[in-house]
Amino acid sequence: MHHADHQSVPPAGAPLIDPFGRPISYLRVSVTDRCDFRCVYCMSEHMTFLPKSEVLSLEEIDRLATAFVRRGTRRLRLTGGEPLVRRGILDLVASLGRHLKTGALDELTLTSNGSQLDRFAEPLFAAGVRRINVSLDTLDADRFAAITRWGRLPQVLDGIRAATAAGIRVKLNMVALAGVNEDEIEAMLAFAADNGHDLTLIETMPLGEIDGDRMDQYLPLSRVRERLARRFTLQDIAVRTGGPARYVRIAETGQTLGFITPLTHNFCESCNRVRLTATGQLYMCLGQDDSADLRAVIRATGDDTALDRALDEAISRKPKGHDFVIARRGAAPAVARHMSVTGG
Numbered sequence: 001m002h003h004a005d006h007q008s009v010p011p012a013g014a015p016l017i018d019p020f021g022r023p024i025s026y027l028r029v030s031v032t033d034r035c036d037f038r039c040v041y042c043m044s045e046h047m048t049f050l051p052k053s054e055v056l057s058l059e060e061i062d063r064l065a066t067a068f069v070r071r072g073t074r075r076l077r078l079t080g081g082e083p084l085v086r087r088g089i090l091d092l093v094a095s096l097g098r099h100l101k102t103g104a105l106d107e108l109t110l111t112s113n114g115s116q117l118d119r120f121a122e123p124l125f126a127a128g129v130r131r132i133n134v135s136l137d138t139l140d141a142d143r144f145a146a147i148t149r150w151g152r153l154p155q156v157l158d159g160i161r162a163a164t165a166a167g168i169r170v171k172l173n174m175v176a177l178a179g180v181n182e183d184e185i186e187a188m189l190a191f192a193a194d195n196g197h198d199l200t201l202i203e204t205m206p207l208g209e210i211d212g213d214r215m216d217q218y219l220p221l222s223r224v225r226e227r228l229a230r231r232f233t234l235q236d237i238a239v240r241t242g243g244p245a246r247y248v249r250i251a252e253t254g255q256t257l258g259f260i261t262p263l264t265h266n267f268c269e270s271c272n273r274v275r276l277t278a279t280g281q282l283y284m285c286l287g288q289d290d291s292a293d294l295r296a297v298i299r300a301t302g303d304d305t306a307l308d309r310a311l312d313e314a315i316s317r318k319p320k321g322h323d324f325v326i327a328r329r330g331a332a333p334a335v336a337r338h339m340s341v342t343g344g
C-alpha cells in the first residue's frame with residue numbers, strides 16, 4: 001500500500017458536530033462485505049458479494065478515515081464482513097496506526113470473527129491495536145458450526161488465545177438467540193471470567209434478508225437480564241460509550257456484562273458514531289436508510305476540500321434517532337442492507 005501522501009500529520013479541522021449537538025467522535029468502517037463464515041442471523045448461505053470496483057481501495061479507506069480523524073474522530077473501528085479476510089488489511093491497520101502515534105486517535109480497533117487472529121495477533125499489536133471484539137456465540141463446537149455454517153470453533157479459540165498472548169484485550173460479543181444459545185449465557189460468563197474477557201450480549205437486529213425467519217431467533221435481552229437477576233445481583237454501572245451498550249456489574253463475580261439492545265431508543269441521545277460501508281457510503285444512523293456517497297466525492301477529486309464539505313453536509317443530516325422494529329412474522333427486514341454491509 002502506498003500512503004506517502006497521507007503520511008504527514010493531518011492539520012486539525014473543525015470538529016464534526018451534528019444538528020443535535022452530538023460530536024461525531026467514533027467511526028466504524030466496513031473494509032469488506034466478504035466473510036469466511038455464513039452466520040445464520042447475518043448472511044444467507046449463498047451471498048452475492050460486491051464487485052471489486054465498487055469496494056473502496058485501502059488507500060481510499062485510509063483517505064476517508066484520515067479525513068474523519070482530522071475532523072474529530074477519536075476512535076476508529078474496522079469491521080465488515082470479516083475485516084481480517086481483506087487482502088492487505090495489515091497494511092491499512094499499520095498505516096492508520098500513525099494517528100495513534102500523533103495522539104490524534106485514542107483507539108484503533110476491530111470487530112472480528114477471530115478465524116484469522118492466530119496469525120494476525122502479533123502484527124495487529126505492533127500496529128497499535130490494544131483491544132479487539134471477537135464474536136463468539138457458543139462454546140460448543142457443533143453449535144458453533146451450526147450457527148456460523150462455515151466456521152470452526154477451535155480455530156477461533158486459538159485466535160482469542162493468540163490475541164491475549166500478544167497483549168490485545170479481547171471483548172467477546174455473543175448474539176443471544178432464542179432456543180439456540182440462551183442456555184449458555186452463564187457458561188460464557190464463566191469462560192470470560194476465567195480468561196479475562198469482557199462479555200457483551202447482543203440482541204438480534206432485523207438487518208437484511210436471511211434464510212430463516214428472524215422472529216424464531218429473537219430473544220429480548222430484557223428476558224435474559226431477568227433470568228440472570230434471579231441468580232446474580234446485577235448493578236447498573238454508568239459506563240457509556242455513546243453506543244447502544246449498557247453495562248451491569250455482577251456483584252458476585254465483579255464481572256462487567258454489556259447488553260446491546262439496538263431496538264430500543266435509549267441510546268440515541270448520546271450517539272457519537274457514524275458508519276462507512278465498504279463502498280464508501282456513510283450511514284449517519286444504523287437504523288435508517290439515509291446515506292451519503294463519499295466514494296463519489298473522493299473518486300471525483302484528490303482535493304480534500306470537497307470531502308470536508310461532504311462530511312459537513314452528511315453530518316447535518318444525522319437523524320435524532322431510529323425506528324427499528326422486528327416486525328410481524330414473515331415481514332420484510334426493517335432495514336434492507338445486511339449487517340455485513342454496514343458493519344456491526
Ligand code: SAM
Binds near residue numbers: 042080082207
Ligand atoms: N465478521 C465480524 C464479526 O462477526 O465479528 C465483524 C462483522 S459482524 C457483522 C459484527 C457483529 O454483528 C457480530 O458480533 C455479529 O454477531 C453481529 N451481527 C450480525 N448480524 C446481526 C444481526 N442481524 N443482529 C445482531 N447482531 C448481528
Ligand code: SF4
Binds near residue numbers: 148
Ligand atoms: Fe461473517 Fe461476522 Fe456476519 Fe458472521 S457475523 S457472517 S462472521 S460478518
